[in-house]
Amino acid sequence: MKIHGSHALPAGAARAYNLLQDPEVLASCMPGCEKLVKVADGTYEMKMKMVLAAVSGQFDGKVRITDPDPPHSFKLVVEGTGRIGFMKGEGLLRITPGGEQCTVQYDGDVHVGGTIAAVGQRLIDSTSKLMIKRFFDKLCERAAAASAP
Amino acid sequence: MIAQNFDYLTPVSLAEAFDLLNDPGAKVMAGGMSLIPMMKLRLAAPERVVDLRHVPGLNKIQQDGAMLRIGAMTTHHELESTPLVRAACPLLAQAAAAIGDVQVRNVGTIGGSIAHADPSADYPAALQALEAEIRIAHRGGERTVLAKDFFQDTFTTALEPNELIVEISVPLEAKCTGASYQKMLQPASGFAIVGIAARVSMDGGKVSMVRVGVTGLGGSSYRAANVEALLVGSEGSAADIGKAAAVVAEGIDANSDIHASAEYRAHLARVYTARALSAAIARAEAQ
Amino acid sequence: MATTITKLDTLVGRKIKRKEDPRLITGTATYVDDIQMPGMYHACIVRSPHAAAHIRGIETKAALELPGVVAVYTGADVKDVGPVPCGASLPGLRVPHHHILAQDRVYYVGHPVAVVVARDRYIARDAVDLIEVDFDPTDAVADPEKALAEGAPAVHPQWPDNIAFNYHQENGEVDKVFAEAEVVVKQRITSQRLIPCSMETRGVVADYRSGEKALTIYSSSQIPHLMRSLVAGMLGIPENKLRVVAPEVGGGFGCKLNVYAEEALMGFIAIRTGKPVKWIESRREHMQATIHGRGHVDYYEIAARRDGVITGIKLKLIQDLGSYHQLLTPVIPTLSVLMMPGLYRCKTVRADIVGVFTNCVPTDAYRGAGRPEATHGIERMVDILAAELKMDPVEIRLKNFIHSDEFPYATGTGLMYDSGDYTKPLKTALEMANYNELRAEQTKARAAGRYMGIGLSTYGEICAIGPSPATPAGGWESATVRVEPSGTVTVLTGIKPQGQGEETTFSQIAADELGVGFDDVVVMHGDTSVVQYGIGTFGSRATAIGGTAMYLAIQELKTKIKRFGAMLLDSDDVSYANGRCTCNKSGKSVSLAEIAGAAHRAMKLPANTEPGLVASNFWEPPNFTFPFGAHIVVTEIDKDTGAIEIRRYIAVDDCGKVINPLIVAGQVQGGVVQGLGQALYEHGIYDDSGQLLTGEFMDYAIPKASMSPNIEMASTETPTPVNPLRVKGVGEAATIGCSPAVVNSVVDALSPLGVRHLDMPLTSEKIWKVLQGGRA
Structure with missing residues (x-):
């Protein structure tokens, strides 16, 4: 499944880029992320618990940041495996500066497998959009909070 | 399984x-x-x-002044078949009748359905168009939330943990008001690919009130205020309807899945909005 | 003095309610899951979530520690069990070794990897979640054309081209005919993967008696005897120590014409643990791990004269086989080739099949098995040719039909069509539809900007499969008919109904032949320790072949009945009718019950006659039968949404002599609805990584009653000379006739837009895109 979209962040490009590389920030913004541990440069191990409606599932996974081009763009690879299925997402994040603000554009591909792929086709699109939205909403809060005097 | x-x-x-x-x-x-x-x-x-089925008092349907009060545990079948609902709030009866199949309608409840907030469920469109009030109880208190504030996103509502929906209130349909729920159903599950609920009041040959609720198109149901604004005050002609329906999907990030692309969903939303509005106006005028 | 024997009303040909139905509709039938045994274990299977992966390890400790878990078996435990059998023997066929549990790799989503055995099914299911399989996913390929492309991932590493077999068949001067053709039309036509969705999923109970060294397997199967032979081989036990029982079977549609890993696996567990064990397939497992049907990409070319006479047919058929061969996987597309000329006289044909491995569950027989694909192809191509030549689709068919005086007719594909009168059902259907008026209405509708379509298909099919030389495991059928001492009649048939109603039709035939009451006949089937060896129910064969075996056994039995009657009546001139043996001279008679009593009491025996009243017959048919028919579908397209409305559905089927019109009607209705499923809704979708996206009824759309049109039905009867009952078969007919009629109708509706072909399923969105000016 292709995903793409853009979100505005109340932060300059350089700071937005750094926020997006900060494991603590990522962990606090990724919906359900319980743990994000750096295991190598640009590679993190992740534990997350997805809770949506009655669905809940634990995922163990990896987050990798590749092709860094600060403060313009980087590639984000997220992989997760759990009892209810597995997913792999790969996307290019591009940051367009706009003074105090910036816009984060993402363009990528998500592959979903296992039970969620077999029985949840109807809901994968709207659910992933919701997750991305929650991520950026939280990220905005973080960016705003950090920039507050 | x-x-x-x-x-x-x-x-x-x-x-x-x-x-x-x-x-x-x-x-x-x-x-x-x-x-x-x-x-x-x-x-x-x-x-x-x-399981709430043994909690008493949650499945009453009663008229209370200008409102119809529906207990959260009322089944879809009760809503589609109760004469009071069919007469006083036909839109809700139509939406209930459009859900799933007979077995589901015999067991599924309105409170359960809206608490779940499936983005393709039928009720939310009707409740948006009806400006329904959702009464929510928690230990030691209650609050009432409007449908537009209740449905927030995919499977996401205003309901807090430890809160329960106890009642849904909808207005009794006024004179010279017609309503219609129209959906294209997904052939596998019966969920709405898109579903449109429309309510229209006519006064002196003009649209005096119009409400449009949309389900299935985006992450959550919504009220299409832009459609309403274009139609209200018009004569409700086919051209008026077409112009208004054309904007129903504007600004909505439409869902896409193996059953319908975002582009097709947006198109269907426009078609079914026009159909629901036409049917609602015809009913309003017939009164 | 000769007595006139008045013939009572016969049952054959009458609408008689099915004797099976009361138990089915009151929930009192016995299915596999109804079998309970003391101390029975329950099994649950761990399946691969990946389409292609290496198995690096399997951790079973946590599962084994769960109270109530008895055992966990993995590939290593069962590596010596024989492979899941493939019954096909095409030249050069590549057959991957199909272990009952994956060894070091998995090849499709749903591939069984391990099995948990526990004291109840709930514990077994919980334990499945405790098993950790360390998969190392590799690239997969799920589309047969992509699998053929250079550099595609190899499904089986030993065969990097993913080709399981090539098959070629040719008749006549194909190149010359095409070179000289006045017109040639070409089209790529797909027949998408379908999931059988029998109402009862599969299920197995295995019970081993160690003292007797005897294994019993209860399985929801269409072929209990073949299963006995094959599973005995897999488990290495003598065939006569294995009993297979197929109890009530809740639908099969071909998906239970198979031997799966699970039958041998349950047998293995029962032997290993010494306890009975049950496995019931969940719906999700059914979608993932039971065979799928269809899976064709066909490239057709038709050569013709300008007057519409078809002179040549070419077909390149790409068959998506999936990852393994199940029992008949590679055979199915060859049936398409046999049927590719349809009802038409053209004998110049060339077919090339490429059987392709993909990382999907295997395809195999599904209602029609190869013939729907072929019929869909030829019936679409004939319409495409008609459009090219601006001819009416009726006219072009009439021009190419084999004439009724040309039978038996040898086709270019090596078949001998038994009998036919193809214009008869077509004319009946046209009259029912009021075809000329419909066309006039269509002209008006078009002028008004509406999209109304009239589509027809004139289909033929291969039934009564089949003569033994044409089948992998014998194409005959068996019957034993007994008159019990009380005079009631027991029929033991080698067929295995799954809803077709042969307990009723066979009772009708037997009751007529023996002059007993309908309720005095009991038809038994499905238990290899009760019934003599038989073949089973598939390929619309049960009545034509199994019914004939019974009929012939009854004829032999009647000879013996008459011998006892003659003895009791002390006459050498007797006749038998209406359940009585009558002396033609004196008019005195004895009843069948009296004769049966005498035959079993055996105080006195006729000369050279054994006691008892029983006869058996194993009947080898001399040919297939070839039913046919005509379906007409009237559609109207909602031009705003692309939704298709079936305004009328007319089905005229000729299945030879009709034994029970009610059952024929039921088969036609069910067949049409299943055909509509393929035409409009159903599609087993795998994504590029081999994930099955339609893994539940939430996403896989089978037609519901509310989505089914009213079907206007009629029958014509053209008897077959192949069997004495003159019946042809009807189990698959309507499914075969349906999909091309629907697609032809929709293409006809959209033809003003220049539409020539659309692939199934015809979803509303696909049609809408066409209406938008794009091509689906």
Whole structure:
């Protein structure tokens, strides 16, 4: 499944880029992320618990940041495996500066497998959009909070 | 297709239900038409299922002044078949009749359905168009939330943990008002690919009130205020309807899946908005 | 003095309610899951979530520690069990070794990897979640054309081209005919993967008696005897120590014409643990791990004269086989080739099949098995040719039909069509539809900007499969008919109904032949320790072949009945009718019950006659039968949404002599609805990584009653000379006739837009895109 979209962040490009590389920030913004541990440069191990409606599932996974081009763009690879299925997402994040603000554009591909792929086709699109939205909403809060005097 | 072990609890009062729901491993169940399949697929694995069916007073349908009050545990079948609902709020009866199949309608409830907030469920469109009030109880209190504030996103509502929907209130349909719910159903599941609920009042040959609720198109149901603004005050001609319906999907990030692309969904939303508005106006004028 | 024997009303040909139905509709039938045994274990299978992966390890400790878990078996435990059998023997066929549990790799989503045995099914299911399989996913390929492309991932590493077989068949001067053709039309036509969705999923109970060294397997199967032979081989036990029982079977549609890993696996567990064990397939497993049907990409070319006479047919058929061969996987597309000329006289044909491995569950027989694909192809191509030549689709068919005086007719594909009168059902259907008026209405509708379509298909099919030389495991059928001492009649048939109603039709035939009451006949089937060896129910064969075996056994039995009658009546001139043996001279008679009593009491025996009243017959048919028919579908397209409305559905089927019109009607209705499923809704979709996206009824759309049109039905009867009952078969006919009629109708509706072909399923969105000016 292709995903793409853009979100505005109340932060300059350089700071937005750094926020997006900060494991603590990522962990606090990724919906359900319980743990994000750096295991190598640009590679993190992740534990997350997805809770949506009655669905809940634990995922163990990896987050990798590749092709860094600060403060313009980087590639984000997220992989997760759990009892209810597995997913792999790969996307290019591009940051367009706009003074105090910036816009984060993402363009990528998500592959979903296992039970969620077999029985949840109807809901994968709207659910992933919701997750991305929650991520950026939280990220905005973080960016705003950090920039507050 | 076997769920994980769970305790099955049947409180006999709201107070007892709230006690049981304090447990973070508990999940409330109304009709169970969404929860049980998810448990059988092991997408959901609550430790305790708190079944509300023995809580008294949650399935009443009664007229209260200009409002129709519907208990949260009222089944879809009761809503589609009760003469009071069919006469006083035909839109809700139509939406109920459009849900799933007979077996689902016999067991599924309006409170359960809206608490679940499936982005393609039928009720939300009707409740948006009806500006329904959703009465929510928690231990020691209650609050009322409007449909437009209740449905927030995919499977996401204003409901807090430890809160329960107890009642849904909709206005009795006024004179010279017509309503229609129109959906294209997804042939596998029967869920709406898009569903449009329209209510229109006519006064002196002009549209004096119009409400449009949309389901299935985006992450959540919504009221299409832009459509309403274009139509109100017009004569409600085919051209007026077409112009208004054309904007229903504007600004909505439409869903896309193996059953319908975003582009097709947006198109269907426009077509079904026009159809629902036409039918509603025809009904309003027939009165 | 000769007595006139008045013939009572016969049952054959009458609408008689099915004797099976009361138990089915009151929930009192016995299916596999109804079998309970003391101390029975329950099995649950761990399946691969990946389409292609290496298995690096399997951790079973946590599962084994769960109280109630008895055992966990993995590939290593069962590596010596024989492979899941493939019954096909095409030249050069590559057959991957199909272990009953994956060894070091998995090849499709749903591939069984391990099995948990526990004291109840709930514990077994919980334990499945405790098993950790360390998969190392590799690239997969799920589309047969992509699998053929250079550099595609190899499904089986030993065969990097993913080709399981090539098959070629040719008749006549194909190149010359095409070179000289006045017109040639070409089209790529797909027949998408379908999931059988029998109402009862599969299920197995295995019970081993160690003292007797005897294994019993209860399985929801269409072929209990073949299963006995094959599973005995897999488990290495003598065939006569294995009993297979197929109890009530809740639908099969071909998906239970198979031997799966699970039958041998349950047998293995029962032997290993010494306890009975049950496995019931969940719906999700059914979608993932039971065979799928269809899976064709066909490239057709038709050569013709300008007057519409078809002179040549070419077909390149790409068959998506999936990852393994199940029992008949590679055979199915060859049936398409046999049927590719349809009802038409053209004998110049060339077919090339490429059987392709993909990382999907295997395809195999599904209602029609190869013939729907072929019929869909030829019936679409004939319409495409008609459009090219601006001819009416009726006219072009009439021009190419084999004439009724040309039978038996040898086709270019090596078949001998038994009998036919193809214009008869077509004319009946046209009259029912009021075809000329419909066309006039269509002209008006078009002028008004509406999209109304009239589509027809004139289909033929291969039934009564089949003569033994044409089948992998014998194409005959068996019957034993007994008159019990009380005079009631027991029929033991080698067929295995799954809803077709042969307990009723066979009772009708037997009751007529023996002059007993309908309720005095009991038809038994499905238990290899009760019934003599038989072949089973598939390929619309049960009545034509199994019914004939019974009929012939009854004829032999009647000879013996008459011998006892003659003895009791002390006459050498007797006749038998209406359940009585009558002396033609004196008019005195004895009843069948009296004769049966005498035959079993055996106080006195006729000369050279054994006691008892029983006869058996194993009947080898001399040919297939070839039913046919005409379906007409009237559609109207909602031009705003692309939704298709079936305004009328007319089905005229000729299945030879009709035994029970009610059952024929039921088969036609069910067949049409299943055909509509393929035409409009159903599609087993795998994504590029081999994930099955339609893994539940939430996403896989089978037609519901509310989505089914009223079907206007009629029958014509053209008897077959192949069997004495003159019946042809009807189990698959309507499914075969349906999909091309629907697609032809929709293409006809959209033809003003220049539409020539659309692939199934015809979803509303696909049609809408066409209406938008794009091509689906």
